[in-house]
Amino acid sequence: MRFNRAIDEIQVLSFDLDDTLYNNHPVIAAAVQAMNDYVNTLAPWRAQGPEFWLKCRKQVALQHPELTNDVTRWRQVALRFGLQQAGFSPAETETHAEAAYQAFATARSQIDVDQSVLDLLASLRTRFRLIAITNGNVEVERFNLAGQFEQVLMAGRDGRAKPHTDLFDAACQHCNVAPNQLLHIGDSLDTDVQGANLAGCRSVWLNNQGVRYRYQGLADIEICDIHALSLLLT
Template structure:
């Protein structure tokens, strides 16, 4: 596991008045959650729309429908929930079943998608961080802070669907800072995605910590002020600075 790595752009801890956090793959692993939610969705379709369920087990069909939906509905690029719902609706139409079933089918998927399993370091870290800084969530995904059980630690939360645009674009970072009465320069953003989280936060004027739970090289220009393997290491870096 990689160790805490300060970059040549030294983290200015004294400047940090709040911390913003990504959610998926920062607080919990996303793909096991999505795979389980897709199984629940398929089970629902087997019961309620069996032709569609049969269609979607054909290799490549679901991906084809998602790509077609994303192309046809570019206005929904920032809204993963709407894209998922419209992909289900397209599958129902192709299978000759009632497209109105897309809404309850998506509801089954969405409820299971909120049943996340936090990384072991997350709860102790959120407790420690929230006692020292206001925390704000910034996510391009469709996790719900309350339904995932982490809302108690956060002052506010922003996702691309509700905000209208997402990371790496600067407005969502600026809005997150403003929600706790700060400028971006006073906020440290923490996330796993090099471009969406780190480059986006730096471009918005924040400091950035890259959370890398596996060994990966940094392959971009502007670098994070801190690289950590988990949130425990982030807390240690902040405490020892």
């Protein structure tokens, strides 16, 4: 654990979810595959590959840039757009877009957080209040993070995506704490650390992704392993 700035008076720990508390890469890959598998069974001559759906997402984002703050609506709108492009009627489009998204959402929730991480959260809960702040659309209540947080704030539903400060502001208001009393833990410098810093909150960068980020600011604390957070209890 490397401290770049001194922190004190922390009352609330907020956690990013995807790639912070579990490896999300295989989960998303499986969810996208489940969505594609559903769509591709509708009619072989209408089957479209991943490249088609990626183009749909990009096209929808160009037409409606506000959707990038809500990944659930973005994917749903892109599904409808793609199905329309493939020649489905309006009624068929609605039916199949909903079914395809449900296939995605079900696979998206096939997550098993390691018991050691759950034990860490239980230990931290003895001293701090725990919440989650995510740009993703994972449904926490559908897997074994259910009940771990007093509040889960999601981009789109609760405000603009990180690094916008909306979710951090809402967290501080919900917990009735000053921004410097909330410590946010996440794997992304661009979204988690930048967002927390902009909101005046404290930040922990979980440096475990091997990604080159654009944001040049420093987190208050840098760690390489989520279990290093146990040092906050000492």
